[in-house]
Amino acid sequence: MSRMRVLAAMSGGVDSAVAAARAVDAGHDVTGVHLALSRSPASDRVGARGCCTLEDARDARRAADVLGIPFYVWDLAERFETEVIDEFVADYSAGRTPNPCVRCNERIKFAAVLEKALALGFDAVVTGHHARLDEDGTLRRSVDPAKDQSYVLGTLRPEQLAAARFPLGDSTKAQVREEAARRGLAVADKPDSHDICFVASGDTGAWLRERLGPRPGPVVDAETGETLGEHDGAYAFTVGQRRGLGLGRPAPDGRPRYVLEISPATSTVTVGPSSALDMRSLVAERMVWPHDGPVSCTAQVRAHGGVVPAVVTARGDELDVRLAEPVRGTAAGQAVVFYDGDRVLGGGRIRSLAA
Amino acid sequence: MRGRVRAVVPRPGGAPEWQLPSTDVTYLDHAATTPMRPEAVAAFTAVLTDAGNASSLHAGGRRARRIVEESRESLAEVLGARPSDLIFTAGGTESDNLAIKGLYWSRRAADPRRRRILVSAVEHPAVLDTASWLARRQGAVLETLPVDETGLVAPEVLRAAVESDPASVALVSVMWANSEVGTIQPVAELARVAHARDIPFHTDAVQAFGQIETSFAASEADALTISAHKIGGPVGVGALLVRRGVEVEPLAHGGGQERDVRSGTLNTPGVAAFAAAAAAVTAELPAERVRLASLRDDLVRRVLAEVPGATLNGAAPGAGRLPGNAHLTFPGCEGDSLLMLLDAHGVECSTGSACSAGVARPSHVLLAMGAGEAHARGSLRFSLGHGSSAADVDALVAVIGPVVARASRAGELAGLSAG
Ligand SMILES: Cc1ncc(COP(=O)(O)O)c(C=O)c1O
Numbered sequence: 001m002s003r004m005r006v007l008a009a010m011s012g013g014v015d016s017a018v019a020a021a022r023a024v025d026a027g028h029d030v031t032g033v034h035l036a037l038s039r040s041p042a043s044d045r046v047g048a049r050g051c052c053t054l055e056d057a058r059d060a061r062r063a064a065d066v067l068g069i070p071f072y073v074w075d076l077a078e079r080f081e082t083e084v085i086d087e088f089v090a091d092y093s094a095g096r097t098p099n100p101c102v103r104c105n106e107r108i109k110f111a112a113v114l115e116k117a118l119a120l121g122f123d124a125v126v127t128g129h130h131a132r133l134d135e136d137g138t139l140r141r142s143v144d145p146a147k148d149q150s151y152v153l154g155t156l157r158p159e160q161l162a163a164a165r166f167p168l169g170d171s172t173k174a175q176v177r178e179e180a181a182r183r184g185l186a187v188a189d190k191p192d193s194h195d196i197c198f199v200a201s202g203d204t205g206a207w208l209r210e211r212l213g214p215r216p217g218p219v220v221d222a223e224t225g226e227t228l229g230e231h232d233g234a235y236a237f238t239v240g241q242r243r244g245l246g247l248g249r250p251a252p253d254g255r256p257r258y259v260l261e262i263s264p265a266t267s268t269v270t271v272g273p274s275s276a277l278d279m280r281s282l283v284a285e286r287m288v289w290p291h292d293g294p295v296s297c298t299a300q301v302r303a304h305g306g307v308v309p310a311v312v313t314a315r316g317d318e319l320d321v322r323l324a325e326p327v328r329g330t331a332a333g334q335a336v337v338f339y340d341g342d343r344v345l346g347g348g349r350i351r352s353l354a355a
Numbered sequence: 356m357r358g359r360v361r362a363v364v365p366r367p368g369g370a371p372e373w374q375l376p377s378t379d380v381t382y383l384d385h386a387a388t389t390p391m392r393p394e395a396v397a398a399f400t401a402v403l404t405d406a407g408n409a410s411s412l413h414a415g416g417r418r419a420r421r422i423v424e425e426s427r428e429s430l431a432e433v434l435g436a437r438p439s440d441l442i443f444t445a446g447g448t449e450s451d452n453l454a455i456k457g458l459y460w461s462r463r464a465a466d467p468r469r470r471r472i473l474v475s476a477v478e479h480p481a482v483l484d485t486a487s488w489l490a491r492r493q494g495a496v497l498e499t500l501p502v503d504e505t506g507l508v509a510p511e512v513l514r515a516a517v518e519s520d521p522a523s524v525a526l527v528s529v530m531w532a533n534s535e536v537g538t539i540q541p542v543a544e545l546a547r548v549a550h551a552r553d554i555p556f557h558t559d560a561v562q563a564f565g566q567i568e569t570s571f572a573a574s575e576a577d578a579l580t581i582s583a584h585k586i587g588g589p590v591g592v593g594a595l596l597v598r599r600g601v602e603v604e605p606l607a608h609g610g611g612q613e614r615d616v617r618s619g620t621l622n623t624p625g626v627a628a629f630a631a632a633a634a635a636v637t638a639e640l641p642a643e644r645v646r647l648a649s650l651r652d653d654l655v656r657r658v659l660a661e662v663p664g665a666t667l668n669g670a671a672p673g674a675g676r677l678p679g680n681a682h683l684t685f686p687g688c689e690g691d692s693l694l695m696l697l698d699a700h701g702v703e704c705s706t707g708s709a710c711s712a713g714v715a716r717p718s719h720v721l722l723a724m725g726a727g728e729a730h731a732r733g734s735l736r737f738s739l740g741h742g743s744s745a746a747d748v749d750a751l752v753a754v755i756g757p758v759v760a761r762a763s764r765a766g767e768l769a770g771l772s773a774g
Contacts, residue, residue, distance in 0.1 A: 070699065116765045121761055
C-alpha cells in the first residue's frame with residue numbers, strides 16, 4: 001500500500017488503538033478521531049463500558065498520544081440519536097429486535113464519518129473491527145472466530161467498504177492485547193464492550209420502558225389461545241426468551257414456554273413450546289446482494305451464532321431464504337449475513353421468519 | 356513562528372525522552388496561553404531551588420517573603436494598584452471564583468436580600484459557571500446582561516438591571532476584554548453604574564492585562580482578576596485585586612496567608628515569574644500594541660481576500676478591540692474541521708470552546724451576540740502575542756483558502772450551506 005492519509009476511528013478500546021498503531025507502522029499519515037455519540041458525555045458509566053463515555057474519550061486520546069498522532073473528537077451525537085437511537089426505539093415499538101451496532105456501522109461509522117473524512121481529504125478510514133477486507137473488496141471473517149465481526153459489517157455496500165481498512169483481521173484478540181501491551185498502550189487489558197453502548201444501565205427493557213412508557217398487554221398461549229398473564233410492555237421481550245415471562249404457573253405439560261411472537265399493535269406476547277421456535281425460512285429486506293439466481297451458501301442470523309446451510313434467491317428488493325436446518329433465537333429486525341466459507345456474500349435485515 | 360519543545364514525561368525507571376519540536380509551527384493561539392518570557396523563566400528558575408516558605412521566620416523564609424513582597428509591589432505598580440490590593444491565587448479561574456463567591460457570600464451575609472448576581476452573557480466559564488452554581492446551590496439569582504452584536508454591554512443595560520431592584524443586587528461582574536472576540540468593555544462606566552447603588556463591581560481582566568493598558572485605579576472596579584500564563588508567566592499563578600474596604604469571604608481556609616482571604620503556602624517562584632513577566636509586558640506594551648494591531652489588521656484583510664464569504668466577528672479593529680484578536684466566521688464550514696485541517700498544516704488556532712470530552716460546542720459568546728448556531732460553529736479565533744510575526748500571517752494566508760474549500764465540502768454533507 002502506498003502512503004495514504006488515514007482517519008483512525010478510536011473508541012478508547014484496545015482494538016481501535018492497535019488498528020491505528022498498525023496504520024502508523026504501515027507508513028500512513030494517521031489522524032485519530034473519537035466519535036462522541038452521547039449528548040451528555042459527562043455520564044461516566046459504572047462497571048460496563050461502551051463508546052460514549054468521558055473515560056473512553058480520555059483513553060482514546062492517551063492512545064493517540066502514545067502513537068504520536070493528532071487526535072480530535074467529532075461530535076456525532078445528533079446523527080447518532082436520529083439514525084441509531086430513535087430507530088432502535090421505533091424498531092422495538094414495531095415489534096422488531098434491532099441490532100444497533102449494524103445500524104451504527106451502516107449510518108454512522110461507514111457513512112457520516114466516512115463521508116466527512118473523504119470530504120476532508122482522507123483516503124481511508126481505519127477501524128478496529130475483527131474482519132478481513134481483501135484488496136478486491138471481499139469481506140472475510142477474522143482469523144479469530146470468537147471475535148469475528150464480519151456479521152455487523154455484512155450489510156455494508158461495496159462503496160462503503162471501498163474506503164474502509166480493518167488492520168486486525170489477521171490477528172486473534174489475544175494477539176491484539178499482547179501487541180497493545182508491547183506498544184505501551186494502557187488500554188491493553190481494558191475489558192471488551194458487549195452491551196448496547198447507549199443503554200448505560202445494560203437493562204434494555206427498563207431503558208425502553210422509560211422512553212415508550214407502559215404498554216400493558218396479555219401473554220397468550222399459542223396453542224390454547226388462553227391468556228396466561230399480563231405484561232407492561234411487549235418491547236421488553238425478545239423472541240426466544242424463556243426467563244422473566246412472569247407466568248405464575250407452568251404449562252400443563254410441564255415444558256418451559258418461550259416467546260414466539262410479539263404483536264405491538266395489540267401489545268400481545270405469544271408464548272409456546274421450544275419446538276415452535278424453529279424457523280426454516282425467512283425474508284430479508286434492505287439487502288446488499290450482488291448475485292443472480294439461487295445461491296447456495298451459509299447464513300448467520302445472530303451476532304454470536306453459528307451458520308446454517310441456506311439457499312438465497314433475490315425477488316425484487318427482497319431475499320427469499322430457505323434454511324436447510326431450523327434456526328432459533330432470531331427475530332425480525334436482526335441482520336442476516338451470507339457466507340461462502342469465510343467470505344461474506346451479502347446480507348440484509350430480517351423482515352419475517354416462517355416455520 | 357515558534358519552534359516548541361515537547362517534553363515527554365519519563366516513564367518510571369525510564370530515561371527522560373525529548374521530542375524535537377516540529378520546526379514550523381504557526382502559533383496563533385496566544386489567548387489560550389502564551390509562551391513564557393525569558394525574563395519570567397529566569398526569575399522562576401532562580402527562585403525554584405531556593406528553599407524557604409514565605410511564612411517561615413528564618414533567613415530562608417525571609418528571603419522568600421521578600422521575593423513575594425517585591426513581586427507584589429512590582430505587580431501593583433504596573434497595575435495601578437496598592438500592593439495590599441493583591442491576593443495571589445493559583446490562576447484566573449481561582450481568582451474569578453474567589454471574586455464571585457467571596458463577594459456574594461459577604462454581601463449576602465450583610466443583607467440577606469442581596470441575591471442577584473449580574474454578569475454579562477459573554478463571560479468566561481470561570482465567572483458564568485461560578486455564578487450559576489451559586490444560583491443552583493446557594494440561593495442566588497443569576498441574571499445575564501445581554502450584549503449587542505459586537506459583544507458589548509451597554510451601561511444603560513446594566514443600569515436598567517440594577518435599577519429594577521437595587522437593594523437585591525449582590526454584585527456585578529463584567530469582563531474587561533472578551534476572551535473569544537476581544538471586545539473591550541467600558542469597565543469604568545459600568546463600575547460607576549454599580550457604585551451609584553453601592554454595589555461591588557468585579558472585572559475579569561485576564562485577556563486585557565498585557566494587551567491594553569489596565570489600571571486598577573482607572574477601572575474603578577472593586578475587584579479584578581489576572582492570570583500569569585496569559586502574559587508570559589507560568590501557568591497556575593494569578594491574582595485577585597481587591598480594593599481596601601471590600602469584603603471577600605475566603606474559599607480556602609488554613610494558614611491565613613494573603614490577608615486571611617487565601618490560605619496556602621505562597622508560590623514564590625510562580626509569583627516572582629509573574630512579576631517579571633508583567634514588568635516585561637508592560638515595558639513593551641505601547642509599541643507591542645501598535646505592532647500587534649497592524650499584524651492583526653493584515654491577517655484579517657488577507658484572510659478575507661482569500662475567503663470572500665468570511666466575516667469578522669466582534670468590534671471593529673481599533674480602540675474597542677484587543678490588538679491581537681481576530682475572530683472570523685467561515686460560512687458553510689464547521690470550526691472543528693477548519694481547526695483540524697489548519698493543525699495538519701502546522702497552524703494552531705482555536706474554536707470557541709470544547710466540553711471536557713473534547714467536543715466542540717458553538718460559542719456561547721457568539722450566540723449571545725445574536726449569531727445563529729451554524730455561524731457560531733463555523734468560527735475560529737486567531738490570537739497574536741509576543742513572538743508573532745508577519746511570517747505567521749503569511750503561513751496562515753498560504754493555506755486558508757484550500758482549507759476552507761475542503762472544510763466547506765465536509766460542511767455540505769453536514770447540511771451547512773455557505774451564505
Ligand atoms: C477571560 C478569562 N478568564 C479566566 C481564565 C482562566 O484563567 P486560568 O487559566 O489562569 O485559570 C481565562 C483563560 O482561559 C480567560 O481567558
